[in-house]
Amino acid sequence: MAKMLFISGTGTDVGKTYFSGLLLKGMLEKGLNAGYYKPIVSGGLGDVESVLKVSGLKREPEELNTYCFPEPVSPELAARKRGLEFDFEKIKNKAENLAKEFDYLIIEGAGGLGCPLKVNSDEVLTYADFAKNLSLPTLLVAPAGLGCLSDCLAYKYMAEHHGINLLGFVLSRYNENDDIDRDNAEQLPLLTKLPILAKVLPNAKNVEFSALLFAMGIK
Numbered sequence: 001m002a003k004m005l006f007i008s009g010t011g012t013d014v015g016k017t018y019f020s021g022l023l024l025k026g027m028l029e030k031g032l033n034a035g036y037y038k039p040i041v042s043g044g045l046g047d048v049e050s051v052l053k054v055s056g057l058k059r060e061p062e063e064l065n066t067y068c069f070p071e072p073v074s075p076e077l078a079a080r081k082r083g084l085e086f087d088f089e090k091i092k093n094k095a096e097n098l099a100k101e102f103d104y105l106i107i108e109g110a111g112g113l114g115c116p117l118k119v120n121s122d123e124v125l126t127y128a129d130f131a132k133n134l135s136l137p138t139l140l141v142a143p144a145g146l147g148c149l150s151d152c153l154a155y156k157y158m159a160e161h162h163g164i165n166l167l168g169f170v171l172s173r174y175n176e177n178d179d180i181d182r183d184n185a186e187q188l189p190l191l192t193k194l195p196i197l198a199k200v201l202p203n204a205k206n207v208e209f210s211a212l213l214f215a216m217g218i219k
Helices: 016-029 046-055 075-081 088-101 127-133 148-162 179-192 210-215
Strands: 003-009 034-037 040-042 067-069 104-108 116-119 124-126 138-143 166-172 196-199
Touching: 003 016, 003 127, 016 034, 016 046, 016 104, 016 166, 034 046, 034 088, 040 046, 040 075, 067 075, 075 116, 088 104, 088 127, 116 127, 124 127, 127 148, 138 148, 148 166, 148 179, 166 179, 166 210, 179 196, 196 210
Parallel strands: 003 104, 003 138, 034 104, 040 067, 138 166, 166 196
Antiparallel strands: 116 124
């Protein structure tokens, strides 16, 4: 059974897919038998196709997804418009089947850790519940600029509330020549007591991820 890693973030369009593609690419180049799964997508399969293109993983996009909605709206809204509820057992079974094919499986969420998946008067489920229910070690992607610290702190507390194993953070769009980005990179581990496990520069073709592999117990 593969070691699984959940890639979430502090919101939509924060760089989760970009990082997932670079991470998978690096793991494959390192000779690791790594795969990818994005259970729910809105706006078509573009994110999955992007990860496949960047990483070089030879799979069909449909094999790495369970629910796909054409409109770019929240997964919960897209499902509700169809009178559909997500079958988490189906998602779990798909992840476990993929985990039999790979030694390492990157699972990417949609939106942020607080992205709703089910909302009614009886029950509210978010991607935080998803990570908790599947016991997934989790990585949070956040843009490195202004607002990074408060966003990361808020999502750290959310992860703690749900009992999620939060490994640390990835700073996306990191500009090493920007005072705010550099200061945030220095302050974030002090504020959260969690490490920054990768930094993704704008237009990066590769990402240094040795610290992340160490955190996952991969040598």
